[in-house]
Amino acid sequence: MITIKGLTKTFRVAHKAPGLAASFRGLFKREYRDVHAVRDISFSIAEGELVGFLGPNGAGKTTTLKMLSGLLTPTQGQAEVLGFVPWKRERAFQKQFTMVMGQRTQLWWDLPAWDSFLLNKEIYEIPHRQFEETVQELATLLEIHDLLEVPVKKLSLGQRMKAELACSLLHRPRVLLLDEPTIGLDVVMQKKVRDFIRAYNQRWKATIILTSHNMEDVSELCSRVILINHGRLLFNGGLAELQTRFGPESLTEAMRNAFGAVDTPIVV
Amino acid sequence: MRKYWFVFSIYWQEGLQQRASFFMERFRSLVVLISFYYFWTALLAHRASFAGYDRSQMITYILGMNILRGIVFASRTYEIAGEINHGRLSGYLLKPVNFMAYTFFRDMAEKSINSVSALIEVIGLSWVLHVGIRWPHQASTWAYFLIAIVGAMILNFIMSFIMGCWGFWTAESGGPRFLFELFLEFSAGAFFPLDVLSPKLQAILKMFPSPYLVFYPLHVFLEKLSPAQVINGLGCQLFWITSFGIIAYVVWQKGVEAYGAQGS
Numbered sequence: 001m002i003t004i005k006g007l008t009k010t011f012r013v014a015h016k017a018p019g020l021a022a023s024f025r026g027l028f029k030r031e032y033r034d035v036h037a038v039r040d041i042s043f044s045i046a047e048g049e050l051v052g053f054l055g056p057n058g059a060g061k062t063t064t065l066k067m068l069s070g071l072l073t074p075t076q077g078q079a080e081v082l083g084f085v086p087w088k089r090e091r092a093f094q095k096q097f098t099m100v101m102g103q104r105t106q107l108w109w110d111l112p113a114w115d116s117f118l119l120n121k122e123i124y125e126i127p128h129r130q131f132e133e134t135v136q137e138l139a140t141l142l143e144i145h146d147l148l149e150v151p152v153k154k155l156s157l158g159q160r161m162k163a164e165l166a167c168s169l170l171h172r173p174r175v176l177l178l179d180e181p182t183i184g185l186d187v188v189m190q191k192k193v194r195d196f197i198r199a200y201n202q203r204w205k206a207t208i209i210l211t212s213h214n215m216e217d218v219s220e221l222c223s224r225v226i227l228i229n230h231g232r233l234l235f236n237g238g239l240a241e242l243q244t245r246f247g248p249e250s251l252t253e254a255m256r257n258a259f260g261a262v263d264t265p266i267v268v
Numbered sequence: 269m270r271k272y273w274f275v276f277s278i279y280w281q282e283g284l285q286q287r288a289s290f291f292m293e294r295f296r297s298l299v300v301l302i303s304f305y306y307f308w309t310a311l312l313a314h315r316a317s318f319a320g321y322d323r324s325q326m327i328t329y330i331l332g333m334n335i336l337r338g339i340v341f342a343s344r345t346y347e348i349a350g351e352i353n354h355g356r357l358s359g360y361l362l363k364p365v366n367f368m369a370y371t372f373f374r375d376m377a378e379k380s381i382n383s384v385s386a387l388i389e390v391i392g393l394s395w396v397l398h399v400g401i402r403w404p405h406q407a408s409t410w411a412y413f414l415i416a417i418v419g420a421m422i423l424n425f426i427m428s429f430i431m432g433c434w435g436f437w438t439a440e441s442g443g444p445r446f447l448f449e450l451f452l453e454f455s456a457g458a459f460f461p462l463d464v465l466s467p468k469l470q471a472i473l474k475m476f477p478s479p480y481l482v483f484y485p486l487h488v489f490l491e492k493l494s495p496a497q498v499i500n501g502l503g504c505q506l507f508w509i510t511s512f513g514i515i516a517y518v519v520w521q522k523g524v525e526a527y528g529a530q531g532s
Contacts, residue, residue, distance in 0.1 A: 011528060071358050071529040094364040106359050108278065110285040119278055122271040123365050 001207045002045040002068065002175065007077035009038040009063050009231075037063040039231040040077070047174075048205040050197075052212065052222035052239075056259055060231040061211045065177045068209070069099045081175055095124055098173040102180035105164050107152045113163040114148045117170060124171035131170065138166040141196055158189035165196065176200075176208040182217055194220050215251045229259050271365065272373040279344075279377035294385050301334045301389060304460075305397070319463040324402040325490055329461050331390045331401065332486045337458055338386035340420045340481050341449075342379045345371060348432025349441040358529045368429065368520065375425055402490060409491055412498050416485035419505035424481050426512040427452070433516075436523030457483030477508035 015031045016022055038060040045051050055061050066072040068079060070086035070093070079086055084093035107116045121131045139145045142162040147155060155163065161181065169176075178197065182190040198221055201208055212218060218225060218239070225242055227235040235242060235258055239251070247254030283290060308330055312323045321329065348371065351357045360367045394401060404410060431448050434441035453459060455478040462470050462483050473479060484501045487493050493501065 066358075066529050069362055071361055071527070073525060089361065091364040094362065099362055101358075104355075104359070108282065110282055111278070115278055115281065119271075119274055120363075122274040123363050125271070125364075 001047040001049075002079075002081050002209070004044070004064075004068070004079040005042045005077060007038055007041045007064065007067060007079055008036075008075050009060075009067060009072060010075045011035045011037055036231050038067070038074075038228075041228065041231075041233045042077075043226055043233065043236050045207060045209065047207055048201070049224065050201050050208045050210065050221055052218040052225040053209050053228070054211065054218065054225055054255065055228040055234075059229045061228060062179055063231075064228070065099065065179055065209065065211065069097065069177055070094075095171060096173055097175040097177065098168040098171070099177040100165060100168045100179065100181055102161070102183035105152070105160060107160065107164060107167060109153050110151055112149045112151055113144075113155075113167065116152070116163075116167050117148070120167055120170050126171055130172075134170050134172060135166070138169060141199055142166055142192070158185050158192075161185060161189070161193060162196075165193070169200065172204060174204070174206055176206055178208060178210045180212055181210070182212060182214050190214065190216065197221060215255070219251050227255070227258055234258055272369050275370055275373040276377045276380075279374050280381065283377065283381045290381070290385075293382070294389070297334065297337070297382075297386060298389050301330070301393065304330045304333070305393070305399075319461065320492075321461065321463070324400045325492075326461075327399055328402040328490060329486050331394065331399070332489060333458055333482060334390055335383060335386045336417070336420070336482045336485060338383035339379050339417060340424045340456075341453065341458065342382035343375050343425065343428050344378050345375060345425065345428035345432045346445060348429065349435030349445065352433075352435030352523070352527065353439050353441075353530070355530050357527065361524070361527075361529075368516070371429060371432075372425055379421065404489060404491055406491065409488065412502070413485060413489045415502060416480075416488050416505065419502065419509060420481045420485055423477060423505060423509050423512065424452075426509065426516050427477065430512065430516050430519055433519045433523045436526050452478050452481070455479065456481040457486070461486075477512070480505045480508060 011034070012032050013035050014026075015033045016026050041060075041064060053061055053064070063072065067074050068081055068086055070089045073087040082093060082096050084090055086093065106120075107113055108119075117131075117135060120126075121128075126134070139148065142165065144159065144162050144166060147159050147163060152160060152163065165181070176197075181197070182193050185193065194217060197208065197210070200206060201221075210217065210221060222239060224238055225235070226233065227242075242258065243251060243254045245254070246257040305327065308318075308326050309323075312318055312321075312326060316322060318326065348357075351360075357367070360370060393399065404413070431441070431445050434444060455462075455473045455476055457479060458481070462473055462479060465473070480501065484505070488498055488501070
């Protein structure tokens with residue numbers, strides 16, 4: 001379902017030394033340096049798996065997801081999602097996956113979520129009947145029936161996240177890339193979002209990659225985790241295996257130890 | 269195609285929600301229109317013509333200019349650079365949608381909202397001030413005029429789209445865009461007819477695509493061109509549309525390759 005081999009992404013970023021003099025120098029001669037966001041990562045995920053993709057801030061998680069979604073072209077390496085090369089951005093591929101970024105919304109701010117739903121219905125060319133059924137199902141699971149006709153700007157963060165999830169899933173994607181879907185939500189809402197993700201995974205046999213700094217998201221949803229840091233793969237295996245090796249006491253401890261102690265990949 | 273008409277519809281809905289911005293923009297346009305009207309009325313008060321325009325021709329040019337500003341220049345392509353720089357472009361790239369077509373229909377919504385309003389303003393002003401408009405004598409002029417407007421609209425959209433794509437390579441596209449728009453409106457004849465300028469400057473400006481945005485369509489409307497000149501003008505429009513269309517395609521492809529999806 002998802003296979004990546006030797007995936008590498010290097011960004012060329014402008015570099016400026018501190019101070020006014022450096023700013024003046026930068027007017028005429030700008031210095032650049034390479035930032036290695038992702039280095040030689042390989043893994044594969046089978047259909048229906050729900051995998052946690054974890055790492056500290058700046059580890060390369062989001063860059064990897066952006067390559068898998070086709071937003072970024074890698075510097076090196078290969079990837080295949082649903083049999084497609086993501087960065088070719090073929091329509092048939094785009095109709096079968098979705099990417100939800102916890103800090104981003106595709107909902108129209110001034111209009112009710114319904115209007116954003118209708119726009120996605122047209123964009124994804126969803127048949128009318130399927131659209132009606134899916135909206136009913138998602139609205140029931142997420143308990144958002146009453147919110148769909150309220151302008152998005154009037155919704156709370158949690159309500160907006162639920163509407164965002166529904167909007168992203170109207171076309172019944174087979175692959176979900178979820179980038180911190182519970183960020184900023186209170187514990188009750190986090191639980192609801194987690195329950196929904198699990199239900200969607202089971203109902204549609206969807207393949208899901210989840211990034212999160214919330215250990216409850218990981219422990220409740222993922223049986224397998226992939227850890228990266230400084231762009232390198234650190235661990236790829238079962239949750240139980242991770243804890244046995246790095247921190248039997250708690251998942252947080254295991255993660256802390258894995259990120260702190262390991263410089264070479266441990267792939268199970 | 270249905271998806272793009274829905275884009276058109278949803279931007280209309282959004283435009284109607286944002287009433288304050290809409291009325292402010294129309295007020296600004298009305299002030300500009302009235303200023304130009306009184307300026308040219310005063311200039312032509314004691315003379316039969318100026319730069320080859322009699323009073324009714326000049327007033328028709330000014331009123332037509334106001335409507336064409338709404339049709340040709342009203343655009344949301346200025347948002348493209350910000351969408352690129354702040355990563356909002358990602359939302360479009362993830363979906364099965366052609367971004368250029370999406371932005372074209374977004375622009376169409378903006379243009380239609382503005383041009384309907386501009387038309388109402390012009391009709392209102394003509395009625396209140398008893399302005400004598402110089403209407404075309406020949407029916408075919410209307411057809412050529414409409415084709416020229418559609419061409420102007422497409423040409424301006426493509427050029428503005430290319431300017432928006434600067435955002436792929438720099439976060440400082442605001443300055444160049446401001447200069448571009450200023451030069452474009454001046455050289456398009458959107459401040460005054462280009463005939464007012466010296467023949468040398470006119471000749472230079474006519475080597476650019478901008479005169480085909482306002483000046484040329486209004487010359488067609490005022491029947492100041494021979495049939496051969498009308499056809500030649502349409503051909504030039506087509507040439508610029510094709511050339512800039514190819515450039516836009518290449519720039520977009522290169523831009524998406526360079527896109528860093530920052531902030532998303």
